[in-house]
Amino acid sequence: MLDLETVGEVLVAKLRGELDLKTAGELRQGLDRALDGFTVRHLVLDLENVSFMDSTGLGVVLGRYKRLAGAGGKLVVLGLQPPVRRVLDLSGVLRIVPEFNTLKQAVEALRRGEASA
């Protein structure tokens, strides 16, 4: 469900599967543990392999956004599939969370401090 990698002060999390009540808890724990353990400021969520997300899954994304924002960090997303984009869009999350086309672009923008929605 979750592959993690760090690039400098950026944590890259590749998610897989369907993000709902069943998987949300595990994902929240996995992300928070990584954010606790590494000295990272920013988080890239690669959602390319996430085929479904509901409001419970969205809660995990927004929760991480708030946690990072509190410490001056940023959350960005990439690889949005139509049903996931739909939910991020409807909820207004795409107005506060920047979206990138590639991991490279996301990481570079975060490093230059240029990632904004």
Added chain:
Amino acid sequence: MLDLETVGEVLVAKLRGELDLKTAGELRQGLDRALDGFTVRHLVLDLENVSFMDSTGLGVVLGRYKRLAGAGGKLVVLGLQPPVRRVLDLSGVLRIVPEFNTLKQAVEALRRGEASA
């Protein structure tokens, strides 16, 4: 569910989807209409895109086998996916219906009168 093509006296039927009670009737009709309409002796069933077959679907295959055998024609199969192979195997159908790896091999063997299980 069914694409049809004739190559000389061979009818090539490409099937798609899941072959069960819902789709069996339509398939039986489609195949019989084609066998009535064209002056073909043999039938190649390309099952590459059939992901599921149960005993009702198998009944359609065996029914066409019998119809052709009665008129001195042959039925051959190709593209068996594991769950389809399982059912053809268990029922003994693979002992009377020859299997080929490619359409070309199937058509050539039928034309040379060399198709046997």
Added chain:
Amino acid sequence: MLNRFRLEFPSRAENVSLARVTVAALASQLDPTIEELDDIKGAVSEAVTNGIIHGFGASPEGTIVVEAVLYGDAIEIYVEDGGKGIKDVPKAMEPEFSSDPERLGLGFSFMQSFMDSVQVDSAPGRGTRVIMRKQFAPRH
């Protein structure tokens, strides 16, 4: 009525996807667009999650019932729990209202965005029934 089913299962998190899959399998019989199917899956996910989390307080001991009825060009979905119930339904349906600080309060908003109508019958101690309807776009 073209077809229908009634599905009963315990209030466990893994059954949110079970319900989605089954409703999607029924809806697929009308040959919907991918977007229509995604909408239906999203709405079912929200309603069933609410039954589990709010209706039964995340206990797996409750029972959720999902019924779906297919008409020529529409689907009606009923999601029912015999759980806690809702005191103030209009308030519960307000966007961003949640009784749980950990949640977003967007469940009912999503159901309303995804479906053509959403109706909620509920009373404290008498459980909750969500009735949703979606019309499919004409095609072919």
Added chain:
Amino acid sequence: MLNRFRLEFPSRAENVSLARVTVAALASQLDPTIEELDDIKGAVSEAVTNGIIHGFGASPEGTIVVEAVLYGDAIEIYVEDGGKGIKDVPKAMEPEFSSDPERLGLGFSFMQSFMDSVQVDSAPGRGTRVIMRKQFAPRH
């Protein structure tokens, strides 16, 4: 018992796949092999088809009930119709016996090949209940 469901639907041909999909979704929660999943789908397909064709004579007016129960390492599946029933169960279960000349008589044989056990409770006029169990191979 890890999880379970009860699914009720009319005896229509399109619901053979609905039943397959729902049972497969439950079974998937145990992380089975593809072969195990194919076996389960095959067995459900045969049992539900029999309920529709033999139990209710292909009329869509009957109701079929599929229940599935997941244990730590096994699944139990119950397929029930309130239809015609079977007079001679051992005879009906013989390979290649069919009361319908158009059919192969392999339904019960396939169920037995796919599952570890198949039990049939039936009586004329009282419907039929097929109980199947499959143990999953140990892994991980």
